[in-house]
Amino acid sequence: MTTTLREQALKFGRIKEVDGSSIILHAEFLEREFEAVKHCAEVGAYVNCGGAHGNTICTISKVQITEVEKTKRATDGFEIVREERKVVTLSILGCAVAGKFSRGVKRLPTINCETYFLSSNQVNQLIGIDIEEDQEHFCVTDESDDNQTYLNLDKLMGRHTAILGTTGSGKSCTVASIVQSILSSYECPRMLFFDIHNEYPSAFGYNEDTPNTNFKNRTNAIPWNDFTLPYWFLDLEEFIGVYNLDLGSNQKAIIKKLITKLKVAEVKKQDIKKIVVSADTPVFFNIDTLVSEIDEEKESQSTAAKKAPYESLTLKLQAIRQDTRYSFLHSKIDSETSIAEYFEFILGLAKNESYLNILDLSGLPAEVRAVCVGVISRLCFDFKYWDLDPENIPLNLILEEAHTYIPEDSDLKFNISKERVERIAKEGRKYGIGLTVVTQRPSNVSTTVLSQCGTYIALRLTNDLDQNKIKRLLPDTLAGQVDFLPSLRDGEAFVSGDSINLPRKVQFRVPNPMPRSNDVRYHKSWTIGKPSNFSLKELVDSWHKQDKSK
Structure with a gap:
């Protein structure tokens, strides 16, 4: 089992620049071989910056080769020489503590700190899971996958x-x-x-x-x-939103008062003790009774202007009540x-x-x-x-x-x-x-x-x-x-x-x-055409019935 994260055979460069989130290094090699496996400086590969500060685990985010011009003494004076420099940019992920990966770093690597590729065995050691001990973990990769996650x-x-x-x-x-x-x-x-x-x-x-x-x-x-969502489970805001009631008038106060009244009556009927009843309480009330109560209150009003909010309420409630798209709200009224x-x-x-x-x-x-x-x-x-x-x-x-x-x-x-x-x-x-x-x-x-x-x-x-x-x-x-x-x-x-x-x-x-x-x-359908049992009539019937079960 791997015990070190600094295999000399995987050393490939030295750090030349460090800031809070990234590291830039100059690489001596872009490829190293270890245990008959080639490790390359490629985007996404894992790297360890190991020095006196500890082990900083990074991932490669960029690889480039830059040309640097240098002046060199020659026999007849000076000449300009172009030199290739292998530059690798790393993103900091965390650090290794007692051989296991941990998020965050206490100390950042120093300039000229050596960097090492990490083999798959070393990565597995960093993220290793003991399924007997770490029972809150579960595997999401195939058993044959080399990199179990x-x-x-x-x-x-x-x-x-x-x-x-x-x-x-x-x-x-x-x-x-x-x-x-x-x-x-x-x-x-x-x-x-x-x-x-x-x-x-x-x-x-x-x-x-x-x-x-x-x-x-x-x-x-x-x-x-078969899906249902009984309307009596809606809180007041949801009820007003679903039934398109007008928040700008006194409709909210009217509907709040009447729903609370009906829910209080239902609680007494069911003899439910020690319950705080409000319009938001998830207790049954009959929406048809609610419409009747609104009509009764409307009749008690003296002028057409005062009756208008009640008439609007009734129309809106009945519109949703009769809308088949909202049948899931009303399908369980009898069962309460x-x-x-x-x-x-x-x-x-x-x-x-x-x-x-x-x-x-x-x-x-x-x-x-x-x-x-x-x-x-x-x-x-x-x-x-x-x-x-x-x-x-x-x-x-x-x-x-x-x-x-x-x-x-x-x-x-x-x-x-x-x-x-x-x-x-x-x-x-x-x-x-x-x-x-x-x-x-x-x-x-x-x-x-x-x-x-x-x-x-x-x-x-x-x-x-x-x-x-x-x-x-x-x-x-x-x-x-x-x-x-x-x-x-x-x-x-x-x-x-x-x-x-x-x-x-x-x-x-x-x-x-x-x-x-x-x-x-x-390619299949456009080669052989529509199936022999295809029925346009059945399709339209399902459309009309809003039934996709077949």
């Missing part, structure tokens, strides 16, 4: 994670791979997945062609036509679902527990989807806020296609989702609720959310705006690593942050089964 679950889930990559970079497969690794490594995780395109159930056993009983038995995939029953449904807390709960939101319009994500996120935050011990049921919300409902710009229709998710990003860690933010356009996602993430998993990103956003989020010492993001392979990512010991490129394990996110095979 482990992530710290506590920091990955608890300090928020961003998974970023352009479409086609392997983002969905990376998400599925990480979740599958967690399900395989831990008995009782608790994750709630907002699935925007209905592509993830197939990765967890809900596919007849690639079944997986182990994953399926621990997963609850809720199809969008309680908040405890809803958490059993949405978080898999019933007798037969499910540890991964996938909400298929693919059948909902974009503006409705944003409301659902916001309200459910707020309910989950409240659930953890009132749990006196945050370690009882630590929870992670996976936000797929996050740019569609927590955008960077201010838009009133996204206020509910944006504000609720941003609150979790800022405060969720201490209550045991974390976020996994997944997006193909990080430049369009709320900076408040992304800046709170402790781990960044950046797959291939080709857009300048997206790359610049990542540069601003990463520490200055790692910002240069963003330059190679456009050249990453499918499923390969640059991983940095709290959950990984040493920032590095990682080729994630291929998920098995796969999510339903593969590229469409145009």
Whole structure:
């Protein structure tokens, strides 16, 4: 086993310039061989600056050869000689303490300090994980991979994670791979997945062609036509936003008074003791009764001007009540679902527990989807806020296609989702609720959310705006690593942050089964034509019924 980080055979240069975040050295060699393996000065390679100060672990961010003109004495006077100088720029990552990597450095290297390439064995020693001792770590790479990579679950889930990559970079497969690794490594995780395109159930056993009983038995995939979000769980602000009520008039005061009145009556009816009732309390009330109460109050008003706010309220409530896009709000009126029953449904807390709960939101319009994500996120935050011990049921919300409902710009229709998710990003860690933010356009996602993430998993990103956003989020010492993001392979990512010991490129394990996110095979369809069982009538019927189950 390697015991030193300063192999003489791997020494290749000396430091000539040091500042707070980078180091410049002049290399004697750009290639060294050790134990029959060639080590090159290439971008991304790991280097140790070892001297009296200790061992400073760096990564190569730039390699160049410059020409220097020197004046040299000759037999007939002086001549100008051009000399090549090998210049290597390093980004500081941390230091080695007792042979293990640690973030931050106590003392920076000194001028003329010697530098050494690090072999794969030395890197493995730096980031070495004893799985018996470090049980909070789990492996995300294939067993045959020479560079096994482990992530710290506590920091990955608890300090928020961003998974970023352009479409086609392997983002969905990376998400599925990480979740599958967690399900395989831990008995009782608790994750709630907002699935925007209905592509993830197939990765967890809900596919007849690639079944997986182990994953399926621990997963609850809720199809969008079974999805419900009872309106009586909305707080007052959400209720006003969903039903398009006018905040500029006295409608807010009217609706607050009447909802509180109906909830107080329901509490008395159910004989619930010691409860503080307000318009925000998640207790059932009948919306049709609310409309009747508004009509009664309207009739008691003396003038048309005083009746106008009540008439407007009734029209707006009935408009949403009759809108089929919002049927998920009203489908459980007869059952009067309680908040405890809803958490059993949405978080898999019933007798037969499910540890991964996938909400298929693919059948909902974009503006409705944003409301659902916001309200459910707020309910989950409240659930953890009132749990006196945050370690009882630590929870992670996976936000797929996050740019569609927590955008960077201010838009009133996204206020509910944006504000609720941003609150979790800022405060969720201490209550045991974390976020996994997944997006193909990080430049369009709320900076408040992304800046709170402790781990960044950046797959291939080709857009300048997206790359610049990542540069601003990463520490200055790692910002240069963003330059190679456009050249990453499918499923390969640059991983940095709290959950990984040493920032590095990682080729994630291929998920098995796969999510339903593969590229469409145009060549096949455009060669053989439409299938024999294709039915335009069935397609239109599904469209009319808003049913994608077939």
